Amino acid sequence: MVDSAYAESQLPLDTASPNEAASLDSIVRTEEMLQRPSRPPEPEKENSALAALVIALADSPSTILQTLADKVLEVLRADSAGLSLLTKDGKQFYWAAIAGAWQPHLGGGTPRNFGPCGDVLDRDIAMLFTHWELRYPYLGAALPLAEEGLLVPFFVNGKSVGTIWAIAHSAERKFDAEDLRVLQSMGRFASAAYQTVESIEVLKLEVAAREKAEASLQDLADNLEEQVHIRTEELRFSEDRWKRIFENSAVGISVVDLKGRFVMANSAYQRMVGFTENELREKTYLDVILPDFQPLNIALMTELLDGRREQFNIEKQCRRKDGRLIWVRNNVSFLPGADGAPRNIMSIVEDISERKAAEESLQHTQARLSHAAKVATAAELSASIAHELNQPLSGIITNANTCLRMLDAEPPNVHGALETARRTIRDGNRASEVIRRLRALFSNSTLAIENVDLNEATREVIALSSSRLKKDRVVLQAELANGVPQVTGNRVQLQQVILNLLQNASDAMSAVDDRPRQLVVRTERDEDDGVRLSVQDTGVGFDPAAATQLFDAFYTTKNDGMGVGLSVSRSIIEGHRGRLWATPNEGPGATFSFYIPGRLKDVPSDLSHAARTFAQDSAARNS
Secondary structure, three states: OEOHHHOOOOOOOOOOOHHHOOOOHHHEOHHHHHHOOOOOOOHHHHHHHHHHHHHHHHHOHHHHHHHHHHHHHHHOOOOEEEEEEEEOOOOEEEEEEEEEOOHHHOOOEEEOOOOHHHHHHHHOOOEEEEOHHHOOHHHHHOOOOOOEEEEEEEEEOOEEEEEEEEEEOOOOOOOOHHHHHHHHHHHHHHHHHHHHHHHHHHHHHHHHHHHHHHHHHHHHOOOHHHHHHHHHHHHHHHHHHHHHHHHOOOOEEEEEEOOOEEEEEOHHHHHHHOOOHHHHOOOEHHHHEOHHHHHHHHHHHHHHHOOOOOEEEEEEEEEOOOOOEEEEEEEEEEEEOOOOOEEEEEEEEEEOHHHHHHHHHHHHHHHHHHHHHHHHHHHHOHHHHHHHHHHHHHHHHHHHHHHHHHHHOOOOOHHHHHHHHHHHHHHHHHHHHHHHHHHHHHOOOOOOOEEEOHHHHHHHHHHHHHHHHHHOOOEEEEEEOOOOOOEEEOHHHHHHHHHHHHHHHHHHOOOOOOOOOEEEEEEEEOHHHOEEEEEEEOOOOOOHHHHHHOOOOOOOOOOOOOOOHHHHHHHHHHHOOOEEEEEEOOOOOEEEEEEEOEOOOOOOOOHHHHHHHHHHHHHHHHO
C-alpha cells in the first residue's frame, strides 16, 4: 500500500453522498457483458504482453506498474487503463499508474467507501460499470467521461490491495467475456508487480542506509578494497532479492534449453506439477505432458526453433508427480541471452483445470436442456403425430379388409388382391417413414453431421407440423429459395430449431383474432455462401427492451412455457458456427432468423470431431 500523503485526490470527492446518487444496480452491466458476443482471442498480442511484463519485471522494476497499465491498454484496445492501490490507512484508492486518455489524472483517486474500486473489493468480483458518474458524481470531473469501465480486484497474500481497470470512452467499444478473461490474467500479474514495487521501496531504504554507512567508512578510512567489497555484497543482495520476487510470482514460469530439458522453474510451477526443481532438471517438457498432446507440442516447438514462429500458446493435459491430471495453458517464447541471441525457451503456465471442469459441466447442462426441449416438443406435437400416423394406418386396415374380400370371392380376384396388397405396403412404408422422422427428431443418440439441404429439412418439419398449424388456424406460406447451398451440420438438431421457431410463432398468434394468423418461412442465400432461414409471424411481438433476454435459459413470456427452447436453439446454431437473432416487424409480430455458413468440403463423422476441427481452424488463423 502507498502512503496517504501520496494519495491527495485531484477530484472533488465531497460533491455527492450515497443517499443522493443513483443505485449501484442501475450502473452495473456485468451480466449483460457476459451475454455479448466475444471477440476472438489474440494469443500473439497477449503472449507478447506477458513476455514484455516478465522482462520488465527483471530489467525495469521501478516502472513495472506503468508498463502493466500500458499493456492492458494495448491488449484490451481500451481508451484508458490503470491500477488503483489502497493507501496505508485504507481510506482511499490511489491511481498509481494510468495509460491512455486518463493519463493526466495520474495521482488522483477515489474514496474506499464510495466508489467503483470499493464496490469491486467489497464483492471480491470483477464488475462492469456504465456511466459511473451517475452514482459517483465526483467522477464527472475525470474527463473524458467513461462509457464503460471494467474492474478486476487483485490480492497479495490473501489481502485486497487494489484493482486493475480498463475504460472505454466511446459507445462503439463494448467489453466482452474475452476482455474479462484477459484482464483477470493481467490482474494475477498485478500481484507480482505490486510486490515488486514494495520491494523496490524497501531496497531503496536498505541501499540508502548502506550508502550512509559507506560514506561514514570512507570518512574513517579511504580504503578502496573495502569499498569494492561493500559494492559486491550490495549487488549480491540485490540479485537475491530479485530471485525471491521471481520465485514468488503468482503464475508458473519454467525455462527449458533448446533441447527441451528443464533449466529452472519457479515455486508456482513446481507446486503445479508436484516436482521439485532438481527433479525437473532430470526431465524434458515432454515427460510431464500426456502422449496425446505431444505431437502438437513438438510441432509447435519445431516451428519456434526454425524461426517460423516467434511464440505460441497451447492448452494441454499434464500428469503431476502424484499421478493426478491437470489442464494447463502455456504461453511459450524465446528467452534471449545477454547477447540477444536465443539461449532458452520460457513458458508462462496457468492452471486451467477449474475452467475446463466448468466447461464440461456447462456442456452437460446444455445437453440436458436440449433433451428437455425435445421432450416438451414431443408432448406439444402429440396431436400432429397421431394425425400423421392415423392416415396410413387407416389405409392399411381398409386395404387389408378389401384384400380379404377379394380373396374370399368366387373365383378369387387375385389381381385386385395383389394391387390392394401393394397399396397396403405403400401405406405401411408411409407410417414407417413418419416413425423414422419422429425417432430421429426426438432421439438422444450420437449427433452425426453431414451436408444438409435446409430447404428439404424445412419441408419435413412443415409436414410434421401441418396438423397443429391447421388446428390453430395458422396460414403457413413457404418461400424457399431455389439454389441455396448446402450447410454442414446435424440435420436433426437443425430441424429441432426450425420446429421450435414454428411452434413459437404459432403460440405468439394464439390470441390474435383481428387479423389473419399469417406465418412465413423463408430461406435465402446469405454472405459467404451461407444460408439464412427466417420465420415471420403476425403475433403479439416482443418488447424491444427484453430483446437481450429472449435467448436466456428459463426466460419465457408464456404462462406455461419452460424457457429453454430459444436458449437451446441458440446453443445449437452457435455450435454450427452460426448466429440466431430476433427483430420486431414493421407491422405486427416478429421475425426470428438464423444464419448457417456454407458446407465444409470435408465433412467429419461426428459433431464432437467437427467442434475440434473448427477450434483447430480458429487456432490456426489466430497463430
